[in-house]
Amino acid sequence: MTEIIRQKLSSSRVARWTTLCIVSFTMMCGYFITDVMSPLEDMLMQSHGWSSTEYGIFSGAYGWFNVFFLMLIVGGIILDKMGVRFTGLMSCFLMIAGAVIKACAVSDVFPLESMILGYKLQVLVAGLGFATFGMGAEIAGITVSKIIVKWFTGHELALAMGFQVALARIGTFFALSYSLPVAKHFEAVSAPVWLGVLFLCIGTITFLVYRVMDKRLDASEAALPEAGSNKEEGFRLSDIKLIVYNRGFWLIALLCVLFYSGVFPFLKFATKLMIYKYGVADDLAGAIPGILPAGTILLTPLFGTLYDRIGKGDTLMLIGAVMLTVVHVLFALPVLNEWWFAAIVMIVLGVAFSLVPSAMWPAVAKIIPQKQLGTAFSLVFYVQNWGLMGVPMLIGWLIDRYARIPGETLAYDYTVPMSVFALFGVLAIIVAILLKAENRKKGYGLELPNIRR
Numbered sequence: 001m002t003e004i005i006r007q008k009l010s011s012s013r014v015a016r017w018t019t020l021c022i023v024s025f026t027m028m029c030g031y032f033i034t035d036v037m038s039p040l041e042d043m044l045m046q047s048h049g050w051s052s053t054e055y056g057i058f059s060g061a062y063g064w065f066n067v068f069f070l071m072l073i074v075g076g077i078i079l080d081k082m083g084v085r086f087t088g089l090m091s092c093f094l095m096i097a098g099a100v101i102k103a104c105a106v107s108d109v110f111p112l113e114s115m116i117l118g119y120k121l122q123v124l125v126a127g128l129g130f131a132t133f134g135m136g137a138e139i140a141g142i143t144v145s146k147i148i149v150k151w152f153t154g155h156e157l158a159l160a161m162g163f164q165v166a167l168a169r170i171g172t173f174f175a176l177s178y179s180l181p182v183a184k185h186f187e188a189v190s191a192p193v194w195l196g197v198l199f200l201c202i203g204t205i206t207f208l209v210y211r212v213m214d215k216r217l218d219a220s221e222a223a224l225p226e227a228g229s230n231k232e233e234g235f236r237l238s239d240i241k242l243i244v245y246n247r248g249f250w251l252i253a254l255l256c257v258l259f260y261s262g263v264f265p266f267l268k269f270a271t272k273l274m275i276y277k278y279g280v281a282d283d284l285a286g287a288i289p290g291i292l293p294a295g296t297i298l299l300t301p302l303f304g305t306l307y308d309r310i311g312k313g314d315t316l317m318l319i320g321a322v323m324l325t326v327v328h329v330l331f332a333l334p335v336l337n338e339w340w341f342a343a344i345v346m347i348v349l350g351v352a353f354s355l356v357p358s359a360m361w362p363a364v365a366k367i368i369p370q371k372q373l374g375t376a377f378s379l380v381f382y383v384q385n386w387g388l389m390g391v392p393m394l395i396g397w398l399i400d401r402y403a404r405i406p407g408e409t410l411a412y413d414y415t416v417p418m419s420v421f422a423l424f425g426v427l428a429i430i431v432a433i434l435l436k437a438e439n440r441k442k443g444y445g446l447e448l449p450n451i452r453r
Contacts, residue, residue, distance in 0.1 A: 015213070015217075016151045016152060016155065016160075018213070019147070019151050019210060019214070020148065020151070020152075020160050020163060020164065021167075022206050022207070022209055022210045022213075023088075023144045023147050023148075023164070023207065023210055024144070024163060024164040024167040025167065025203060026088075026092065026144070026203035026204070026206055026207045026210075027140060027141070027144055027164060027167065027168045027171075027203075028167045028168050028170050028171040028203070029171060029196070029199040029200050029202065029203030030095055030136075030137045030140055030168075030200065030203065031137075031168040031169070031170075031171030031172050031175070032171035032172070032174055032175045032196045032199055033095065033099050033102075033175075033193070033196040033197075033199075033200060034062070034134075034137060034171075034172070034175070035171075035172045035175035035176055035179075035267060035268075036175045036192050036193055036195075036196045037058075037059075037102075037106075037179065037189075037192075037193065038059075038175065038176060038179070038267050038268045038270070038271060038286075038289075039175075039176055039179045039180040039271040039285070039286035039289075040179060040180060040183060040189055040192075041055050041268070041269065041271065041272050042271070042272055042275060042282060043180065043183060043184075043189060044106075047189065048106070048112055048120075048189065049112060049120070050120070050123065051396075051400055052396045052397075052399040052400045052404075053393075053396045053397050053400045054119060054120060054396070055268075055396055056268075056392045056393045056394070056395060056396020056397060056399075057119065057123060057127060057392075057393055057396065058123055058127045058130060059130075059265070059268045059392035059393075059396070060388070060389040060390060060391070060392040060393040061126075061127030061128070061130040061131045061134070061389070062130050062131065062133070062134035062137075062385070062388050062389060063131075063134055063385035063386065063388045063389030063390075064127065064128075064131035064134070064389065065131045065132065065134065065135040066134060066135055066138050066381070066382060066385040066389075067382070067385050067386055067389050070382070071135045071139075072135075072138050072139065072142070072378045072379075072381050072382040072385060073375070073378050073379060073382055075087065075091070075135075075138070075139035075142065075378055076139075076142055076374045076375040076376075076377060076378020076379065076381075077374075077375055077378075078090075078139075079139070079142060079143055079146060079374035079375075079378070080371070080372070080373075080374035080375050084143050084146055084147050084150070084214060085210075085211045085214055085215065087139060087143045087374075088140065088143045088144070088147070088207055088210070088211070089204075089207060089211065090136075090139070091136045091137070091139040091140035091143060092136065092200070092203065092204040092207055093136070093204070094132060094133070094135055094136025094139070095133050095137055095140065095200055096136075096200050096201060096204065097132055097133075097136075098129045098130065098131070098132030098133025098134070098135070098136060099129065099133050099193065099196055099197045099200055100129070100197055101125065101126075101128060101129030101132060101133075102126050102129030102130050102133060102193055103129075103190045103193035103194050103196075103197060104125075104129075104190075105122055105125040105126035105128075105129055106122065106126055106189045106190045106193065107188070107189075107190040108188055108190070110122050110125070134385070134388075138378075138381045138385060139378075141377075141381060142374060142377035142378045142381055143374075144164060145161070145361060145364075145377045146374050147210075147214070148160050148161055148164060149365050149370060150217075150370075151217075153365070153370070154451075155451065156304075156305070156308050156450070156451065157308065157365065157450045158303075158304035158305070158307040158308045158313075158358055158359070158362040158450050159301055159304040159305045159308050160304070161304060161357075161358070161361045161362055162300040162301040162302070162303060162304025162305070162354075162357070162358040163300075163301045163304070165296065165300045165357050165358070165361075166296055166297045166298070166300045166301050167297075169292075169293035169294070169296040169297055169300070170293065170297055171199075171293075172267070172290075172292075172293035173290050173293040173294045173297070175192070175196075176267065176270075176271070176286045176287075176289045176290040176293065177286050177287050177290040178192070178286075179192040179286065180271070180282065180283065180285075180286050181283060182195065184283070240375055242372065243368060243372055243375060243376050243379060244379070246367065246368070247438055247442075248367045248435070248438050248439070248442060248444055249364075249367055249368060249376065249379075249380075251431055251434055251435040251438055252360060252363055252364055252367065252380060252435065253379065253380045253383040253384075254383070254431045255317060255321070255356075255360065255428055255431045255432055255435060256360060256380050256383065256384050257383045257384045257386060257387040258321075258387070258424050258425075258427045258428040258431060259320070259321060259324060259356050259360075259424075259425075259428045260384055260387060260388070261387035261388070261391045261421075261424045262324050262328060262421045262422075262424040262425050262428070263292075263324070263349070263353055264388055265387070265388065265391040265392045265395055265421075266328075266421055267289055267292070268392050268395075269392075269395055269396075269399070269417070270288075270289035271285045271286045271289055272285075272412075273331070273414055273418075274286075274288050274289065274339070274342060276411065276412040276414075277337055277342075277412065277414050278337055278338065278339050278341075278342045279337070279338075279339065280339050280342075288342055288343050289346065291343060291346045291347055291350060292346050292349055292350040292353055293350070293353075294350070295347060295350030295351065295353075295354065296350055296353050299350065299351060299354035299355075300353075300354040300357060300358050301358075302354070303316060303354050303355055303359070304358040304362075306358075307358060307359050307362060307449070308449055308450045308451050309449050309451060310449055311446075311447045311448045311449040311450075312447055313362065313363050313366075313447060314359070314363070314432065314435050314436045314439050314446045314447060315436070315447070316355045316356070316358065317355070317356050317359050317360055317363075317432050317435065318429065318432040318433065318436065319352075319355055320352040320353075320354075320355035320356035320359075321352075321356065321425060321428035321429045321431075321432045322425075322429055323348055323349070323351060323352035323355070324349065324352045324356075324424075324425040324428060325422055325425030325426055325428070325429060326348070326425075327345055327346075327348050327349040327352065327425075328418050328419075328421040328422035328424075328425055329418075329422045330345050331345060331414070331418040331421070332414070332415050332418035332419045332421075332422055333415075334413075334415065359446075362450060363444070363446050364376055364380060366444050366445050366446060367444050391424075394420070395417050395420065395421075398416055398417045398420065399412065399414075399417055402416040402417075403415075403416060403417055
């Protein structure tokens with residue numbers, strides 16, 4: 001009954017889409033910072049003396065706090081206990097703090113020679129900042145996911161989630177396409193990071209506007225006559241047990257970590273791949289990986305609408321996993337080392353990157369009750385963070401160990417790293433097939449449309 005009440009209150013198309021635009025803009029600002037240093041690996045090596053291994057450690061630092069201190073799970077519990085308004089604002093402040101630490105660490109005034117534990121102090125401090133930012137960004141992600149479920153259940157849920165992902169990809173697109181030109185223009189690696197800090201501050205202000213709208217929704221819900229007698233039972237810590245014993249939930253979580261491990265860590269190294277394998281000029285090399293998020297801006301809402309109206313969610317996820325595998329096999333093969341071929345393959349990856357998220361995140365809401373969604377999303381993100389932390393470290397080590405061609409200055413063979421990414425795709429296909437079987441067995445409705453008529 002509570003869900004029906006909420007559908008009545010959120011039936012205003014203008015109100016719910018205004019809400020969606022506000023919180024999606026906040027996430028877009030966060031995604032800019034997430035990938036702002038992805039095109040700067042080569043510049044960091046030349047100006048700051050970083051190795052690919054150190055760059056991989058920094059990139060993997062995103063998940064340090066989320067994985068080792070379980071901050072994502074703590075954030076999910078806070079979300080279910082304290083609500084979206086409190087948790088969302090908290091995550092914004094964490095993102096700003098982490099971004100400031102990262103910007104200071106890679107600034108020119110930071111001592112480059114200092115070492116600790118065999119690594120540059122600059123790398124570790126930048127990693128600390130990225131870890132703090134990653135904690136805030138992932139908690140913001142689960143908060144926004146729960147906000148969308150709250151406002152769009154019974155409406156265009158998959159389209160709304162697809163729209164949010166699309167706007168987030170705009171942040172990734174600008175980071176991949178413009179970070180290196182901005183850094184070169186100001187002759188400072190930290191310049192695009194400080195620009196991202198400014199964006200985050202603006203995003204935090206917009207979230208304050210959302211808090212006002214959400215408070216009005218809750219007040220209206222409480223005022224309805226039927227709300228008092230049909231109040232939804234609150235989240236309890238014992239509900240975690242119901243989530244972790246759900247086989248469908250774990251299949252979604254595994255698919256998430258395998259698929260995203262083949263995309264986000266790849267983007268960290270993609271600009272350098274374009275330079276050394278496909279011969280793209282460094283000023284333009286970030287534009288080809290930028291095709292991926294640019295394509296998802298239109299395709300993710302499109303596939304979300306498809307899921308809303310005709311269903312076939314787990315089929316979309318399986319197709320996306322197959323496309324991911326094909327893409328990385330093509331990147332691994334020593335054929336057609338031309339920029340146009342790399343651009344075509346990146347477009348295919350963009351389609352896959354639109355298919356899977358447009359179906360995967362609404363699927364979580366079909367498997368897990370709404371009162372447990374914050375914790376459920378946090379557990380999915382927690383599993384995902386193992387990949388976001390470990391895979392960049394693994395790929396950076398592989399590049400230093402197996403990709404660099406001995407006896408040649410700055411020459412690389414990316415067969416081994418790209419083969420590892422292809423392996424993630426193969427495993428994602430297997431999990432997607434198992435998820436289809438589980439859906440048929442348990443009747444989660446992943447193949448059914450989201451819009452209720």
